[in-house]
Amino acid sequence: xxxxxxxxxxxxxxxxxxxxxxxxxxxxxxVDLDKGQSISERKAxxxxxxxxxxxxxxxxxxxxxxxxxxxxxxxxxQVLKGINMEVSQGQLVMLKGRSGSGKTTLLNMLGGxxxxxxxxxxxxxxxxSTWSDEKRTYTRRQxxxxxxxxxxxxxxxxxxxxxxxxxxxxxVPKSLWKPRVQHCLELVGLGKRMNHRPYEMxxxxxxRVAIAxxxxxKPLLLLADEPTADLDTQxxxxxxxxxxxxxxxENISICMTTHDPTILEVxxxxxxxxxxxxxxxxxxxxxx
Ligand SMILES: Nc1ncnc2c1ncn2[C@@H]1O[C@H](COP(=O)(O)OP(=O)(O)O)[C@@H](O)[C@H]1O
Ligand SMILES: [Mg+2]
Numbered sequence: 001x002x003x004x005x006x007x008x009x010x011x012x013x014x015x016x017x018x019x020x021x022x023x024x025x026x027x028x029x030x031v032d033l034d035k036g037q038s039i040s041e042r043k044a045x046x047x048x049x050x051x052x053x054x055x056x057x058x059x060x061x062x063x064x065x066x067x068x069x070x071x072x073x074x075x076x077x078q079v080l081k082g083i084n085m086e087v088s089q090g091q092l093v094m095l096k097g098r099s100g101s102g103k104t105t106l107l108n109m110l111g112g113x114x115x116x117x118x119x120x121x122x123x124x125x126x127x128x129s130t131w132s133d134e135k136r137t138y139t140r141r142q143x144x145x146x147x148x149x150x151x152x153x154x155x156x157x158x159x160x161x162x163x164x165x166x167x168x169x170x171x172v173p174k175s176l177w178k179p180r181v182q183h184c185l186e187l188v189g190l191g192k193r194m195n196h197r198p199y200e201m202x203x204x205x206x207x208r209v210a211i212a213x214x215x216x217x218k219p220l221l222l223l224a225d226e227p228t229a230d231l232d233t234q235x236x237x238x239x240x241x242x243x244x245x246x247x248x249x250e251n252i253s254i255c256m257t258t259h260d261p262t263i264l265e266v267x268x269x270x271x272x273x274x275x276x277x278x279x280x281x282x283x284x285x286x287x288x
Pocket of ligand 1: 072077101
């Protein structure tokens with residue numbers, strides 16, 4: 001009964017897929033992912049995860065002339081009107097704009113949850129937006145982390161179990177789960193709260209668990225949709241502090257949306273969106 005209420009069907013197909021997968025992962029019996037692997041295969045999988053993400057992509061993400069049109073009844077609404085942007089490795093990039101300007105629509109596309117009507121998105125030097133659903137889903141689980149409303153924490157699971165879920169979904173060898181979950185929760189300052197469930201935590205703490213969950217599988221790119229909305233000033237500072245720390249220590253790039261003007265100065269680049277277009281880009285000189 002409770003489960004039915006929590007997982008009532010989302011409106012868009014884009015949000016649909018990952019939630020259902022997580023639900024399956026949550027309700028399924030724990031699977032021994034390592035089962036059936038030879039010792040050398042298991043070792044190779046462990047080594048691959050333990051190795052630092054030392055690949056360099058320049059840029060990590062490139063968006064060219066992306067447009068997105070939705071058909072609503074007999075009307076076609078153009079929500080994105082030709083977006084060009086880049087995210088380099090180790091950068092914190094912010095998309096700023098009023099509600100309805102198209103930020104979430106763009107972020108969904110950067111994560112491969114939705115596809116452009118026109119234009120292309122390249123990720124890791126590959127044409128991500130031309131791939132099949134299956135291939136995009138695989139890459140999303142391996143290389144991208146999300147902090148979206150739709151990917152919020154599972155209320156019945158502890159902080160530890162919530163973070164573990166990402167590793168399970170990314171098929172990380174089971175032997176590595178415990179140290180990685182502990183490391184990620186310590187990184188966000190919640191090492192002592194591992195066994196607490198979301199309802200026992202403040203909004204800021206829950207958001208930090210969501211960060212730990214989003215980075216546990218060592219994604220290259222973290223996408224965060226208004227991660228500081230609903231938080232008070234002190235908690236916003238904590239979350240931004242954690243973002244800076246993970247950029248330094250986890251070799252990750254972050255692209256987040258916000259309409260909070262007070263946090264823009266900590267970004268490498270700020271793209272300002274108005275009605276489906278970027279009207280300005282502010283930021284440091286390109287890194288050399
Ligand atoms: N699936 C959809 N069908 C029709 N219109 C949509 C859909 N998704 C978003 N929109 C419209 O696109 C516009 C931008 O939405 P959104 O990307 O959520 O903006 P933001 O995140 O900046 O608030 C809004 O007018 C919204 O109604
Ligand atoms: Mg939005």
